[in-house]
Amino acid sequence: MSLLEALFLAVVQGVAEFLPISSSGHLAIFKNVFGVNTDTGLLYDVMLHVGTLAAVFIVYWKDIWELIREGFAIIGAALSNTFKFITNLFSKEKKEYTQVINTPYRRFVMLVIISTIPTGILGIVLSDVIENASTTLLVPGICLLITSLLLYISEKVPEKDFNESNTSYGKGLIIGIVQGFATLPGISRSGSTITAGLFCGLERSFAVKYSFILSIPAILGAAVLELKDFNEISVGSVELVNYIVGMVVAAVVGYICIRWLLVLVKNKKFKYFSIYCFAVGIIAIVAHFVI
Numbered sequence: 001m002s003l004l005e006a007l008f009l010a011v012v013q014g015v016a017e018f019l020p021i022s023s024s025g026h027l028a029i030f031k032n033v034f035g036v037n038t039d040t041g042l043l044y045d046v047m048l049h050v051g052t053l054a055a056v057f058i059v060y061w062k063d064i065w066e067l068i069r070e071g072f073a074i075i076g077a078a079l080s081n082t083f084k085f086i087t088n089l090f091s092k093e094k095k096e097y098t099q100v101i102n103t104p105y106r107r108f109v110m111l112v113i114i115s116t117i118p119t120g121i122l123g124i125v126l127s128d129v130i131e132n133a134s135t136t137l138l139v140p141g142i143c144l145l146i147t148s149l150l151l152y153i154s155e156k157v158p159e160k161d162f163n164e165s166n167t168s169y170g171k172g173l174i175i176g177i178v179q180g181f182a183t184l185p186g187i188s189r190s191g192s193t194i195t196a197g198l199f200c201g202l203e204r205s206f207a208v209k210y211s212f213i214l215s216i217p218a219i220l221g222a223a224v225l226e227l228k229d230f231n232e233i234s235v236g237s238v239e240l241v242n243y244i245v246g247m248v249v250a251a252v253v254g255y256i257c258i259r260w261l262l263v264l265v266k267n268k269k270f271k272y273f274s275i276y277c278f279a280v281g282i283i284a285i286v287a288h289f290v291i
Contacts, residue, residue, distance in 0.1 A: 020191025122180025143186025
């Protein structure tokens with residue numbers, strides 16, 4: 001892979017992964033319409049995932065650190081309650097159980113876990129459908145129109161005050177199911193999950209934070225599924241340098257896009273992405289019947 005190809009794909013990944021325009025849909029369209037080779041190889045795919053993950057960690061490092069700390073605290077509290085349960089079976093003096101979910105970030109940890117479960121299940125169930133859908137322009141085109149509609153509707157949703165302290169687990173489940181269907185090429189993961197969060201009454205800033213932090217297990221899961229197909233990989237020194245440059249570019253572009261999206265969501269500017277997705281979706285559908 002040349003440096004120019006690596007940079008192009010890194011920019012596409014960094015932009016489309018976080019802006020609500022669907023990275024998978026654009027890669028499918030580039031491959032089918034413009035003849036761009038999007039088969040980057042497993043190693044570069046994983047390195048691009050690492051780059052985009054780095055962008056999320058840089059923007060939300062304080063929140064992620066709190067989630068990690070509270071995650072271990074949940075495990076500790078659960079083990080403590082298990083020990084108390086066993087002890088209470090054989091003791092007359094009953095020990096009082098510890099409340100496990102007693103902070104906003106512990107609830108946030110549980111919300112991420114609950115949202116990730118249906119995403120993973122749907123990702124596995126739809127894997128063959130997703131693979132076949134990427135070989136045609138029709139499915140990405142239709143899915144981009146769906147994304148356009150979702151983004152348009154999201155502008156009309158009145159903001160409510162649900163955040164990490166009071167969002168119900170049922171809402172987390174709904175957002176996870178939506179993210180699972182966003183594995184289809186053309187359905188924007190960030191756009192659909194942010195819209196689902198707004199429909200569930202989440203604060204706009206929390207809906208964005210939830211969406212991007214929720215992307216961490218989703219991206220990691222995708223990388224793990226790719227790693228299982230690793231055999232012996234032979235990469236030259238020049239190509240490896242191109243890969244590393246691409247990974248860094250994906251991280252930088254992703255960071256910029258996340259910061260930009262925070263401003264756009266706050267100011268209700270999704271309509272521009274809605275127009276863009278509608279236009280690209282129409283082009284893809286027309287191209288399917290013309291080419």
